[in-house]
Amino acid sequence: MSGRGTGGSGEDELIARYFRPLARSPGAFGLTDDAAVxxxxxxxxxxxxxxxxxxxxxxxxxxxxxxxxKALRVNLSDLAAKGAVPAGFVLTxxxxxxxxxxxxxxxxxxxxxxxxxxxxxxxxDTVHTDGPLTLSITAFGRVPPGRMVRRAGARAGDxxxxxxxxxxxxxxxxxxxxxxxxxxxxxxxxxxxxxxxxVALAGALLDHATAAMDVSDGLVGDLAKLCATSGVTARIExxxxxxxxxxxxxxxxxxxxxRAALITGGDDYEILCTAGPxxxxxxxxxxRAAGVTLTxxxxxxxxxxxxxxxxxxxxDMVFARASYSHF
Amino acid sequence: MSGRGTGGSGEDELIARYFRPLARSPGAFGLTDDAAVxxxxxxxxxxxxxxxxxxxxxxxxxxxxxxxxKALRVNLSDLAAKGAVPAGFVLTxxxxxxxxxxxxxxxxxxxxxxxxxxxxxxxxDTVHTDGPLTLSITAFGRVPPGRMVRRAGARAGDxxxxxxxxxxxxxxxxxxxxxxxxxxxxxxxxxxxxxxxxVALAGALLDHATAAMDVSDGLVGDLAKLCATSGVTARIExxxxxxxxxxxxxxxxxxxxxRAALITGGDDYEILCTAGPxxxxxxxxxxRAAGVTLTxxxxxxxxxxxxxxxxxxxxDMVFARASYSHF
Numbered sequence: 001m002s003g004r005g006t007g008g009s010g011e012d013e014l015i016a017r018y019f020r021p022l023a024r025s026p027g028a029f030g031l032t033d034d035a036a037v038x039x040x041x042x043x044x045x046x047x048x049x050x051x052x053x054x055x056x057x058x059x060x061x062x063x064x065x066x067x068x069x070k071a072l073r074v075n076l077s078d079l080a081a082k083g084a085v086p087a088g089f090v091l092t093x094x095x096x097x098x099x100x101x102x103x104x105x106x107x108x109x110x111x112x113x114x115x116x117x118x119x120x121x122x123x124x125d126t127v128h129t130d131g132p133l134t135l136s137i138t139a140f141g142r143v144p145p146g147r148m149v150r151r152a153g154a155r156a157g158d159x160x161x162x163x164x165x166x167x168x169x170x171x172x173x174x175x176x177x178x179x180x181x182x183x184x185x186x187x188x189x190x191x192x193x194x195x196x197x198x199v200a201l202a203g204a205l206l207d208h209a210t211a212a213m214d215v216s217d218g219l220v221g222d223l224a225k226l227c228a229t230s231g232v233t234a235r236i237e238x239x240x241x242x243x244x245x246x247x248x249x250x251x252x253x254x255x256x257x258x259r260a261a262l263i264t265g266g267d268d269y270e271i272l273c274t275a276g277p278x279x280x281x282x283x284x285x286x287x288r289a290a291g292v293t294l295t296x297x298x299x300x301x302x303x304x305x306x307x308x309x310x311x312x313x314x315x316d317m318v319f320a321r322a323s324y325s326h327f
Numbered sequence: 328m329s330g331r332g333t334g335g336s337g338e339d340e341l342i343a344r345y346f347r348p349l350a351r352s353p354g355a356f357g358l359t360d361d362a363a364v365x366x367x368x369x370x371x372x373x374x375x376x377x378x379x380x381x382x383x384x385x386x387x388x389x390x391x392x393x394x395x396x397k398a399l400r401v402n403l404s405d406l407a408a409k410g411a412v413p414a415g416f417v418l419t420x421x422x423x424x425x426x427x428x429x430x431x432x433x434x435x436x437x438x439x440x441x442x443x444x445x446x447x448x449x450x451x452d453t454v455h456t457d458g459p460l461t462l463s464i465t466a467f468g469r470v471p472p473g474r475m476v477r478r479a480g481a482r483a484g485d486x487x488x489x490x491x492x493x494x495x496x497x498x499x500x501x502x503x504x505x506x507x508x509x510x511x512x513x514x515x516x517x518x519x520x521x522x523x524x525x526v527a528l529a530g531a532l533l534d535h536a537t538a539a540m541d542v543s544d545g546l547v548g549d550l551a552k553l554c555a556t557s558g559v560t561a562r563i564e565x566x567x568x569x570x571x572x573x574x575x576x577x578x579x580x581x582x583x584x585x586r587a588a589l590i591t592g593g594d595d596y597e598i599l600c601t602a603g604p605x606x607x608x609x610x611x612x613x614x615r616a617a618g619v620t621l622t623x624x625x626x627x628x629x630x631x632x633x634x635x636x637x638x639x640x641x642x643d644m645v646f647a648r649a650s651y652s653h654f
Contacts, residue, residue, distance in 0.1 A: 033478050033479070034408060034409065035409045041367070047364070048450070049465065053456045078362055082362045090376045090465055094380055123374060124376050129380045129459060131456060131461070134458070138376065152359070214361065229359045
């Protein structure tokens, strides 16, 4: 973990105090070197990067614990979708100030997740900013040579499936913004703050999926990307998109939240994947054995048009905004 | 290169227009996937991360071309110090707005350097921020298994050496801040804005150095870190620290700039290394063949005290601030 700072500086003390305990991998050298080593090994290294900015990707008053977990988990979610086993990560932290309470809670939660997901901290950089707190994580995973599960690869006739439930995170954000503080909605807020990366699915995806990605920007937009990269389209039955009981309750209680919002809102960090019909059964069985529900929601079709989402009456749904974009 | 954005979003268009042309490596998948692949290969993968924040690491009005080059080069400098051959990098860019002129100049310069240093863009993330422009690059290099050149490894009796000249960058920043606009000082400003990573030294360091790091936070502080990690101290003759003609001229003309400032200022991105006396001659010969001057500035000694910098009269120099720290 490099920083601009000397042996006795506040910055090096910060790194030593909060982050060195997390850097247990031999290749991290206890964060005392300028670089880390990922040892030569069988397999390709999969690399993914996700940045989180206060006020954009999380609420400025989100607790440090949930923020730490989310920052790592959104990257673990990408690795899982690619069929990769986590190998480690580096962290860039741009902070306004070195607040002891905040840093200590942040590092403790980050360390717990790094241990739980067997993805050790390898290095990083800690810098000052006058702007919003910004975190950037680059995570590494391993796959057998040439086997990373791509976005490209979906073929006409493939089943389109998603893991878990869709829309909980955006419903949770809605709860936070509207202050609808019923205990029934607590799981939605929890899902917004701390996603559940489907690392248990990596092996099954590697064996059976033709294409996969994680749902981060909204199901509608992310499926459009997967289809565009694969050179296909899809027909999705929107009513089959799995929704949690809590999200269904909120949908029923609050007309300002729509089903369209759930499937375009993003922050789900569920797996969107495609597989041939026979392979899909194997994939679903393995997923179930790993404790994850996979739900078929439609089919890949030939064509280059954006995927169609069809409602219960067979009508095409129209979305004001397919997914989130920064610019 | 993932972004929160859909197929037709401004963000994906931004990535496609400016950054896809840089992603020529097969493992980058033209930035159309969620992750990149660094293929399995002989050797360990060396990983380094450096972030740059506007107003902290560069001036807010620095040109986009120099900023792009600096962001990549500070990471290439770390790889060189570790004896690693560049293999690729990922970029996180937190932007206030997607300005076409700025992005196009930034991406062109980044692409030129990526090609010149054979270090292709593999992926990244582009996000919005309300704060200062923030760039984070994680770069990858390869070394033979177990051979990364460490900070630890310096032994009593080793020669301490630096590449090139020290203090040009901080002198250049001084020129920018004081407006001392003599043409003679232009090389100093150029060195502040665009460092020259010593990638040509990587092989020689791998073969002969006992320890190495790049000088980013100031020679005094960085040597203190190297010594602390190696469990040794050092005696440096400050007069032997090489200074460029332009920096010497500025020192003579402006009493507000001191020699102490040059060796504590940082942003040099030269190599600080140690080697046994015989190995040092081989190292210096190979460096010269690669077009880089290595200068012996002192010796590693036993002990745990901070390194001593001794002036021309044999007196210990005392520094108000050994190097830069963010906190």
